[in-house]
Amino acid sequence: MTDSKKPQAQYLKDYKAPNFLIDHTDLTFDLQPTNTTVTSVLTLTRVGDNQSPLILDGINLRLTSLSIDAIEITDYSVVDEQLIINNLPERCKLRIVTEISPETNTSLEGLYLSGGAYCTQCEAQGFRKITYYMDRPDVLSTFDVTIIADSRYTHLLSNGNQIDKGETPDGRHFSKWQDPFKKPSYLFALVAGDFDVLNDTYTAKSGRKIDLALFVDKGNLPKTPHAMQSLKKSMQWDEERFNLEYDLDIYMIVAVDFFNMGAMENKGLNIFNSKCVLANQETATDKDYHTIESIVGHEYFHNWTGNRVTCRDWFQLSLKEGLTVFRDQEFSSDLGSRALNRIDAVKVMRTHQFSEDAGPMAHPIRPEKVIEMNNFYTVTVYDKGAEVIRMMHTLLGEVNFQKGMALYFKRHDGQAVTCDDFVSAMSDASGVNLEQFKRWYSQAGTPRLNAVEHYDSASNTYTLTIEQYAPINQPDNKPLHIPFAIELLDESGSSIELQYKGLKVSNVLDVTDKKQSYTFENVTCKPVAVLLEDFSAPCILTQQTTELELLHIMRFARSDFSRWDAQQQLFIKAVKAAVNSDTQFQLSDEIIEALRVLIVSKQGDLALIAELLKLPSFDTLAAEFEIIPVDEIIRVVAQFEIQIATSLNDELIACFGSLHDDGSINAEAVAVRALQQICLHYLAKMPSTQTDKFIKLAASSSNMTNVLGALSAVVKASHPLCDDLLSHFDSQWRHDVLVMDKWFALQAMQTGEDAIINIKSLYEHPSFDFSNPNRVRALVGSFSYFNTQQFHRADGQGYELLGDLLVNLNAINPQNASRMLTPFMSWKRYDKTRSALMKTQLERLSNLDGLSDDLFEKVEKALN
Ligand code: B3K
Ligand code: ZN
Numbered sequence: 001m002t003d004s005k006k007p008q009a010q011y012l013k014d015y016k017a018p019n020f021l022i023d024h025t026d027l028t029f030d031l032q033p034t035n036t037t038v039t040s041v042l043t044l045t046r047v048g049d050n051q052s053p054l055i056l057d058g059i060n061l062r063l064t065s066l067s068i069d070a071i072e073i074t075d076y077s078v079v080d081e082q083l084i085i086n087n088l089p090e091r092c093k094l095r096i097v098t099e100i101s102p103e104t105n106t107s108l109e110g111l112y113l114s115g116g117a118y119c120t121q122c123e124a125q126g127f128r129k130i131t132y133y134m135d136r137p138d139v140l141s142t143f144d145v146t147i148i149a150d151s152r153y154t155h156l157l158s159n160g161n162q163i164d165k166g167e168t169p170d171g172r173h174f175s176k177w178q179d180p181f182k183k184p185s186y187l188f189a190l191v192a193g194d195f196d197v198l199n200d201t202y203t204a205k206s207g208r209k210i211d212l213a214l215f216v217d218k219g220n221l222p223k224t225p226h227a228m229q230s231l232k233k234s235m236q237w238d239e240e241r242f243n244l245e246y247d248l249d250i251y252m253i254v255a256v257d258f259f260n261m262g263a264m265e266n267k268g269l270n271i272f273n274s275k276c277v278l279a280n281q282e283t284a285t286d287k288d289y290h291t292i293e294s295i296v297g298h299e300y301f302h303n304w305t306g307n308r309v310t311c312r313d314w315f316q317l318s319l320k321e322g323l324t325v326f327r328d329q330e331f332s333s334d335l336g337s338r339a340l341n342r343i344d345a346v347k348v349m350r351t352h353q354f355s356e357d358a359g360p361m362a363h364p365i366r367p368e369k370v371i372e373m374n375n376f377y378t379v380t381v382y383d384k385g386a387e388v389i390r391m392m393h394t395l396l397g398e399v400n401f402q403k404g405m406a407l408y409f410k411r412h413d414g415q416a417v418t419c420d421d422f423v424s425a426m427s428d429a430s431g432v433n434l435e436q437f438k439r440w441y442s443q444a445g446t447p448r449l450n451a452v453e454h455y456d457s458a459s460n461t462y463t464l465t466i467e468q469y470a471p472i473n474q475p476d477n478k479p480l481h482i483p484f485a486i487e488l489l490d491e492s493g494s495s496i497e498l499q500y501k502g503l504k505v506s507n508v509l510d511v512t513d514k515k516q517s518y519t520f521e522n523v524t525c526k527p528v529a530v531l532l533e534d535f536s537a538p539c540i541l542t543q544q545t546t547e548l549e550l551l552h553i554m555r556f557a558r559s560d561f562s563r564w565d566a567q568q569q570l571f572i573k574a575v576k577a578a579v580n581s582d583t584q585f586q587l588s589d590e591i592i593e594a595l596r597v598l599i600v601s602k603q604g605d606l607a608l609i610a611e612l613l614k615l616p617s618f619d620t621l622a623a624e625f626e627i628i629p630v631d632e633i634i635r636v637v638a639q640f641e642i643q644i645a646t647s648l649n650d651e652l653i654a655c656f657g658s659l660h661d662d663g664s665i666n667a668e669a670v671a672v673r674a675l676q677q678i679c680l681h682y683l684a685k686m687p688s689t690q691t692d693k694f695i696k697l698a699a700s701s702s703n704m705t706n707v708l709g710a711l712s713a714v715v716k717a718s719h720p721l722c723d724d725l726l727s728h729f730d731s732q733w734r735h736d737v738l739v740m741d742k743w744f745a746l747q748a749m750q751t752g753e754d755a756i757i758n759i760k761s762l763y764e765h766p767s768f769d770f771s772n773p774n775r776v777r778a779l780v781g782s783f784s785y786f787n788t789q790q791f792h793r794a795d796g797q798g799y800e801l802l803g804d805l806l807v808n809l810n811a812i813n814p815q816n817a818s819r820m821l822t823p824f825m826s827w828k829r830y831d832k833t834r835s836a837l838m839k840t841q842l843e844r845l846s847n848l849d850g851l852s853d854d855l856f857e858k859v860e861k862a863l864n
Pocket of ligand 2: 319
């Protein structure tokens with residue numbers, strides 16, 4: 001690529017306010033598969049100096065007419081992806097007519113026709129694929145939208161309220177929508193299709209009645225009640241916890257099969273990936289039910305955090321995403337188990353976010369340089385962004401945090417603002433100084449903390465010294481403001497009150513310096529310290545803790561999250577010791593005994609026990625090594641699992657046999673299934689008549705969680721029942737693509753010499769489709785993320801499989817391709833043979849003709 005052809009980066013520091021406002025946008029769509037006409041009338045006001053031209057963004061548009069105040073003009077230029085018009089009056093109406101081809105748009109961005117429905121996706125910069133526009137989030141406009149289509153598209157939907165509908169003289173029909181709230185173009189939506197509809201209503205706290213409508217493909221109505229319930233719960237929760245009420249008279253959700261992400265929060269008209277809406281007990285797992293509730297909540301919560309107050313520019317994405325993830329996590333925690341939700345969130349941080357932060361795509365939660373914005377919808381912006389909001393919540397407390405939220409809306413409702421504006425509202429409302437805290441927004445990388453403890457029995461004092469280090473890949477980072485929560489346990493497992501100078505003090509230490517010490521008095525015995533309780537900051541902590549101390553924490557910490565965390569540390573320590581040892585290494589008797597107690601006593605939340613029994617994921621373990629010892633980690637984990645399965649075989653059988661769920665999706669039944677599933681995971685490794693019976697029982701259940709638990713257990717154990725059960729599942733579910741995704745994901749986990757050939761042959765399976773992101777992610781995504789043994793084959797065939805896919809996907813759907821590339825980003829962390837093979841695939845992409853901006857940005861970063 002020559003330099004002039006290289007995609008250009010945008011920088012946060014170059015932000016300039018717009019020269020024009022778009023007071024109103026009037027759009028008319030005449031929908032046709034390959035030649036949809038879009039007529040756009042923009043009411044413009046100049047706000048910049050009168051020399052400045054109007055610059056509109058547009059990609060793949062055929063411009064057919066351009067007029068100002070009803071007079072056709074020719075004095076304009078189209079340069080690259082911009083339409084430039086000079087000498088516009090201070091106020092005018094600009095009419096633009098363009099044509100687009102939704103049917104051939106496979107990028108699933110802009111307006112596209114897939115699965116029999118027209119649908120849009122405009123965030124971040126997809127609106128420019130629909131018409132010429134100031135496609136930036138700080139240009140807010142009211143919208144009127146008219147949709148004209150053939151009558152087989154029975155539902156014609158857009159944002160806001162429907163104000164007209166009828167027939168056209170040529171036998172087609174139309175619908176007209178008006179959105180009274182000003183919004184940026186990325187929140188625009190249009191859907192045209194033939195759907196079944198679930199209608200409901202919600203009465204808001206104020207007494208206002210709101211219509212709710214859920215649109216799904218014909219025949220799917222029985223799978224909609226859970227999503228509708230989730231929506232109503234979200235509306236109620238946001239009123240109760242955040243004092244926020246819905247603002248329009250109708251809230252619509254449409255489920256479509258072809259969608260790049262989970263869902264999109266378009267004003268009044270959310271568009272969802274069907275896998276994030278549709279569920280019944282036979283087809284969806286408990287995890288699916290949880291995900292649906294959380295995503296429905298997430299999109300709903302965006303109505304205030306994202307839509308009413310939006311981002312000034314895309315560098316501020318975490319303003320809405322970090323905050324909204326925090327809100328959806330709190331929603332799930334208030335409605336379900338706080339500990340399990342925290343465990344899930346921390347797993348995401350430790351497996352995906354830490355690795356992103358340590359690799360070539362490392363960026364602060366507010367990035368400073370971007371080539372393709374779609375590449376920045378990352379675990380860093382979303383999940384680390386949510387951790388940053390959570391830290392503010394910890395520093396301020398719930399009452400002050402809510403005061404901060406109220407001030408934020410009072411100041412900025414209807415505006416496009418920055419992350420700094422949010423922090424200012426939090427700080428002004430609470431009186432807490434957050435100046436140093438703001439560094440979390442501008443510094444990339446995971447901070448490392450080292451904790452050193454000292455107990456002085458003569459003075460009964462306990463001193464904790466915390467030192468913070470810049471991440472290895474970000475050596476210039478300055479010390480951060482870190483809320484560091486602790487608990488001290490005595491020998492009997494009771495919590496010791498924290499005292500200093502005779503007074504009780506907070507358990508959240510304000511760490512601000514590079515090195516700081518904290519002394520606590522009246523500590524009458526050497527305590528066992530629970531550090532970074534509840535993962536109070538997204539950091540990597542090192543501390544010298546013995547196995548006995550970790551077992552003590554696992555038993556007695558007041559935070560269930562920290563109990564789980566201690567258990568993870570026990571496993572991690574054991575794996576590391578085993579990897580570094582030449583001899584056969586075993587989990588200690590004490591660890592096995594602790595697991596035995598958990599299974600036998602079954603005390604407390606069974607879902608938590610299930611988590612406590614799981615070994616850490618490959619990625620969590622890999623993070624512990626500079627160069628990832630792939631074969632050793634796989635070997636040691638397999639060895640430990642066999643050890644657990646053998647030593648606790650009787651207990652696991654008894655535990656599985658003693659558990660019964662009532663088939664519902666309440667928390668107790670979900671927990672029972674979770675514990676049964678982990679029992680089966682171990683039991684499948686020790687085939688016996690008894691365990692085969694359990695496996696067959698679960699596999700024939702009418703509950704998908706049980707079925708998938710059995711299938712996953714047999715696949716991972718290469719159990720003799722594996723082939724039969726998989727082929728039965730295929731014949732049973734071929735009619736349901738979403739269920740077949742589970743089957744593809746199971747197939748992707750196969751090991752054995754022919755695994756690669758077998759997986760490739762599934763591209764020919766009637767349910768597979770390269771243009772559908774769900775299918776591609778189910779098969780190839782599961783393979784490259786989770787089938788470590790085959791993906792990292794030393795002969796490079798696993799890498800080649802992913803490389804081939806990316807070459808293919810680059811032309812079909814660059815956004816999906818770029819997401820699928822991620823496993824290659826950490827190529828430098830593998831041994832010489834593997835890293836050279838991965839690099840070859842990256843170079844192959846780098847030399848590809850027509851490489852998309854999405855892939856270019858990541859490939860270039862990876863190789864440099
Ligand atoms: N805001 C959308 C994500 C858009 C992704 C664009 N590539 C969904 C969400 O975070 O709620
Ligand atoms: Zn979001």
